[in-house]
Amino acid sequence: MATTDECCTLQMESRLNSKSRIPQAGLTEMNSAKTNSRSGLKPPGFATAGLKPSATSKTSTTTNRHHQPSASTSKIPNGAPRAHSRTNSFSSSVSTRTTQSRATSASSSQTVGTGSRAARPQTSMTQRKPGATSIARPHTSLDTHEEESPNSVLGKRKGMQNSLKPYQVTPGSYDKHLNCTIQWTPPFIPSSTPDGLPPQRRDASISTLMSKLSLSDPVTAPEDQVKPAKKTCKIPSRPKSTRLPLRQTKSTQLAHSPSRRKLGSPQKKESVTPFLTKYSQIKAWDETRFQDFESFTSNFFEKFTQVSQNSDVMKDAVNIYKSRVDELERNRDELLTTNCSLRIEVESMKNKVSTAEEAVKIAETEHEIAMDEYEQRLRIETDTVREESQKQLQLLISQHQNEIEDLRLRHQRELDDERTTYQRELGQVNSQNALETQKVHLEVANKDRQIESLQRDLRAALDDIEAEKSKNRELRGHLGTASNNTLTLESSIRALKARIEFLESGSQEQSQAFERLQKQLEDALAETNEAKEKLRKEETLRRKLHNQVQELKGNIRVFCRVRPPLASEPESDIAQIAFPDDAEDCKEIAIMGPEERSSLGTVSRKNNAFSFDRVFGPSNQNADVFEEISQLVQSALDGYNVCIFCYGQTGSGKTHTMSSADGMIPRAVHQIYDTAKSLEEKGWTYTMEGNFVEVYNENLNDLLGKADDLDKKRHEIRHDMQRCKTTITDVTTVTLDSPEMVESILKRAAANRSVAATKANERSSRSHSVFILRLLGHNTITGERCEGTLNLVDLAGSERLSHSGATGERLKETQNINRSLSCLGDVIGALGSGKEGGHIPYRNSKLTYLLQFSLGGNSKTLMFVMVSPLQAHLGETLTSLKFATKVHNTHIGTAKRVSKIQN
Numbered sequence: 001m002a003t004t005d006e007c008c009t010l011q012m013e014s015r016l017n018s019k020s021r022i023p024q025a026g027l028t029e030m031n032s033a034k035t036n037s038r039s040g041l042k043p044p045g046f047a048t049a050g051l052k053p054s055a056t057s058k059t060s061t062t063t064n065r066h067h068q069p070s071a072s073t074s075k076i077p078n079g080a081p082r083a084h085s086r087t088n089s090f091s092s093s094v095s096t097r098t099t100q101s102r103a104t105s106a107s108s109s110q111t112v113g114t115g116s117r118a119a120r121p122q123t124s125m126t127q128r129k130p131g132a133t134s135i136a137r138p139h140t141s142l143d144t145h146e147e148e149s150p151n152s153v154l155g156k157r158k159g160m161q162n163s164l165k166p167y168q169v170t171p172g173s174y175d176k177h178l179n180c181t182i183q184w185t186p187p188f189i190p191s192s193t194p195d196g197l198p199p200q201r202r203d204a205s206i207s208t209l210m211s212k213l214s215l216s217d218p219v220t221a222p223e224d225q226v227k228p229a230k231k232t233c234k235i236p237s238r239p240k241s242t243r244l245p246l247r248q249t250k251s252t253q254l255a256h257s258p259s260r261r262k263l264g265s266p267q268k269k270e271s272v273t274p275f276l277t278k279y280s281q282i283k284a285w286d287e288t289r290f291q292d293f294e295s296f297t298s299n300f301f302e303k304f305t306q307v308s309q310n311s312d313v314m315k316d317a318v319n320i321y322k323s324r325v326d327e328l329e330r331n332r333d334e335l336l337t338t339n340c341s342l343r344i345e346v347e348s349m350k351n352k353v354s355t356a357e358e359a360v361k362i363a364e365t366e367h368e369i370a371m372d373e374y375e376q377r378l379r380i381e382t383d384t385v386r387e388e389s390q391k392q393l394q395l396l397i398s399q400h401q402n403e404i405e406d407l408r409l410r411h412q413r414e415l416d417d418e419r420t421t422y423q424r425e426l427g428q429v430n431s432q433n434a435l436e437t438q439k440v441h442l443e444v445a446n447k448d449r450q451i452e453s454l455q456r457d458l459r460a461a462l463d464d465i466e467a468e469k470s471k472n473r474e475l476r477g478h479l480g481t482a483s484n485n486t487l488t489l490e491s492s493i494r495a496l497k498a499r500i501e502f503l504e505s506g507s508q509e510q511s512q513a514f515e516r517l518q519k520q521l522e523d524a525l526a527e528t529n530e531a532k533e534k535l536r537k538e539e540t541l542r543r544k545l546h547n548q549v550q551e552l553k554g555n556i557r558v559f560c561r562v563r564p565p566l567a568s569e570p571e572s573d574i575a576q577i578a579f580p581d582d583a584e585d586c587k588e589i590a591i592m593g594p595e596e597r598s599s600l601g602t603v604s605r606k607n608n609a610f611s612f613d614r615v616f617g618p619s620n621q622n623a624d625v626f627e628e629i630s631q632l633v634q635s636a637l638d639g640y641n642v643c644i645f646c647y648g649q650t651g652s653g654k655t656h657t658m659s660s661a662d663g664m665i666p667r668a669v670h671q672i673y674d675t676a677k678s679l680e681e682k683g684w685t686y687t688m689e690g691n692f693v694e695v696y697n698e699n700l701n702d703l704l705g706k707a708d709d710l711d712k713k714r715h716e717i718r719h720d721m722q723r724c725k726t727t728i729t730d731v732t733t734v735t736l737d738s739p740e741m742v743e744s745i746l747k748r749a750a751a752n753r754s755v756a757a758t759k760a761n762e763r764s765s766r767s768h769s770v771f772i773l774r775l776l777g778h779n780t781i782t783g784e785r786c787e788g789t790l791n792l793v794d795l796a797g798s799e800r801l802s803h804s805g806a807t808g809e810r811l812k813e814t815q816n817i818n819r820s821l822s823c824l825g826d827v828i829g830a831l832g833s834g835k836e837g838g839h840i841p842y843r844n845s846k847l848t849y850l851l852q853f854s855l856g857g858n859s860k861t862l863m864f865v866m867v868s869p870l871q872a873h874l875g876e877t878l879t880s881l882k883f884a885t886k887v888h889n890t891h892i893g894t895a896k897r898v899s900k901i902q903n
């Protein structure tokens with residue numbers, strides 16, 4: 001029964017442990033509180049059996065959950081065992097008891113908690129009396145130690161923390177608190193049994209167990225086993241397990257101390273009477289149960305140790321977590337504080353940022369306004385500069401185009417003129433050559449030398465003409481170059497226009513384009529100046545060559561013109577006039593003379609052939625005539641005195657040729673204007689002054705003056721022999737500013753003459769009209785000056801006096817006309833005689849005296865002999881032709897150009 005009860009007790013205890021009950025508590029409740037409190041017996045030998053004086057043999061390992069390690073060796077947090085000086089479970093249970101609890105347990109038995117410990121069986125040291133319910137355990141050093149420990153079991157329970165601290169006691173180690181050496185005793189057998197056991201059985205079991213245990217009491221221990229200075233708890237060495245958990249019930253240990261002592265002293269086993277009650281039934285030691293119990297205990301210890309170690313690890317982890325939580329809380333507080341300060345700073349920064357943003361917005365607004373104003377100003381300035389640039393460019397382009405156009409027109413005119421002139425000159429030269437050849441044939445003996453000379457001159461002239469042509473080609477080349485330059489400039493202008501459109505966005509590029517254009521313009525101007533310089537030189541050369549050609553042609557030339565029959569003139573009255581070389585040179589005219597009856601009575605007609613420098617037939621117009629005399633007009637511009645007069649009977653066409661609307665005078669004036677204008681680019685500036693006078697009855701009348709002054713106002717002819725210049729006193733001089741003025745001059749002259757005439761067209765037939773055009777030229781570049789005079793003379797009718805039948809005033813007129821014409825013939829004859837220093841009868845008539853410097857060596861003279869086609873005028877016609885032939889045969893010396901160089 002006892003064995004069965006003990007097994008049941010162990011099983012119950014195992015179940016209780018498996019329910020996480022604290023083993024110590026369970027054991028306390030079952031063994032100490034009940035058993036000891038009820039038994040009230042003092043365990044015999046308790047005070048002496050269990051304690052041995054020697055503490056050297058064995059060590060006991062126990063675990064005390066209620067004590068904080070404080071001995072010589074301690075267990076580190078990871079659960080490693082540490083040495084402890086505490087005593088066994090008994091000592092531990094005593095140490096957890098407070099003074100008060102001990103006092104309380106002394107008066108009343110407690111079944112739980114500390115009270116149960118107070119009721120556990122007392123050791124022999126307490127000398128517990130039988131029957132006492134509880135005996136206060138005497139104070140030992142453990143009490144003080146227990147109370148001083150901050151980790152007392154009460155404190156643990158209150159805080160529910162660190163209640164599972166493992167506590168190991170090494171058997172044989174010295175506990176300083178108990179002042180004894182822990183001595184291992186054989187494993188005790190838990191006596192806890194389920195409730196309901198009869199006290200007798202319980203006591204018997206306890207007695208049996210206690211009998212197997214021996215606890216040497218220092219009091220009863222042999223003297224040699226007890227150290228004099230301290231109490232020693234000697235526990236017999238344990239063969240296998242040396243660890244004893246603290247949880248093992250202290251009260252049970254105490255209760256079984258006798259058994260323990262008995263086990264620890266096997267030699268005394270037989271001699272010692274088991275400390276059993278009368279109810280104990282245990283008679284012998286059950287070795288098998290002991291071994292089971294020992295194995296169970298060993299397993300239990302191992303599990304307990306493992307759980308304790310885990311608990312220690314968890315506690316250490318909890319401590320670490322707590323410290324970590326504290327640290328984190330501190331960090332959190334610090335972070336909160338920092339966060340608050342940062343929020344304040346953020347708020348202040350936000351305010352600053354908002355203020356700064358407002359300032360930035362204001363500044364941006366002001367900046368935008370300023371930028372708008374600046375852009376507007378810049379746009380206005382750019383538009384202004386662009387407009388000005390465009391205006392300047394347009395102005396430059398228009399000026400340049402005008403200059404180019406003028407230059408081109410001038411060059412074209414000059415080329416046309418030169419071409420016409422040279423063609424004309426060539427024709428004239430050819431005609432002259434033919435004429436000279438004819439003359440050579442006619443005057444073979446006398447003219448051989450002259451022909452050879454003329455041929456040489458002709459060759460020279462041809463060479464000159466070739467040279468002139470080459471010059472002309474060069475000029476054309478220059479003109480072509482100028483035209484190319486013009487085209488280049490025009491293309492440049494077009495490119496610049498396109499460029500300007502492209503460059504509107506940048507004034508700098510525009511200025512560069514302007515500079516390039518300016519440079520091109522300067523280059524073009526330089527080339528133009530070079531061309532002008534060449535033209536000036538060519539002009540001088542041309543004048544020289546032109547004069548040479550004119551001299552070769554002769555300084556006095558005679559042209560014959562036959563007017564066409566008028567509508568009022570019947571064809572039967574038309575004389576037989578032939579033009580033998582009409583298809584070739586137009587220099588011959590043949591007029592069938594009147595019938596002549598010889599002495600034998602035969603009637604015959606003589607063919608009168610005449611040859612002149614040029615013969616114009618009825619079909620020729622004034623334009624054809626002027627084409628031939630235009631070279632003389634050019635000579636007048638070149639500074640030579642030229643005299644062109646028309647000779648012929650009344651009605652032969654003198655006035656028509658000279659003063660009609662398309663006559664020589666208007667055409668000459670127009671040519672002079674055109675030529676003078678073209679010469680302006682060569683530096684020449686011309687001033688034209690005109691006089692229009694008549695010689696009537698050997699008196700000079702100013703046809704541009706008042707009509708009433710005609711035949712009343714006297715005018716004197718003055719000659720400046722040094723300058724070879726003729727002036728007329730009190731004569732009206734008209735400056736011809738435009739070619740249109742000549743028409744008014746002619747009209748005015750005609751009007752004055754008609755007022756003075758007694759019959760229609762009468763005055764013009766009875767007087768010589770002289771249109772004097774003085775040409776004053778000045779070259780501003782070379783400084784040259786020239787002064788030429790063009791005299792256009794419309795002579796009075798040359799009919800004979802006998803034929804006119806005039807009388808009285810008319811007779812006087814006719815006589816004066818004949819005398820003046822005769823004087824003209826005399827002067828021409830004298831000039832043609834070739835006598836050096838010979839007398840020239842200029843003064844014999846007003847006309848010749850007036851034309852003194854235009855007839856002679858320094859002048860070029862052209863005489864038109866006008867022929868009426870009427871048969872009735874045949875005699876006068878032949879007379880005029882004979883006179884003209886006489887003039888034509890006259891050779892006047894070389895003309896001298898009136899020119900000077902300005903200093």
Ligand SMILES: Nc1ncnc2c1ncn2[C@@H]1O[C@H](COP(=O)(O)OP(=O)(O)OP(=O)(O)O)[C@@H](O)[C@H]1O
Nearest residue numbers: 563564649650651652653654655656764765796797
């Ligand atoms: N070449 C011509 N073609 C056509 N008509 C002409 C030509 N020449 C002269 N006439 C006409 O003949 C007429 C006489 O001409 P004009 O008056 O010129 O002669 P004139 O010699 O000047 O006479 P006068 O000595 O009296 O002045 C005019 O009516 C004129 O129109």
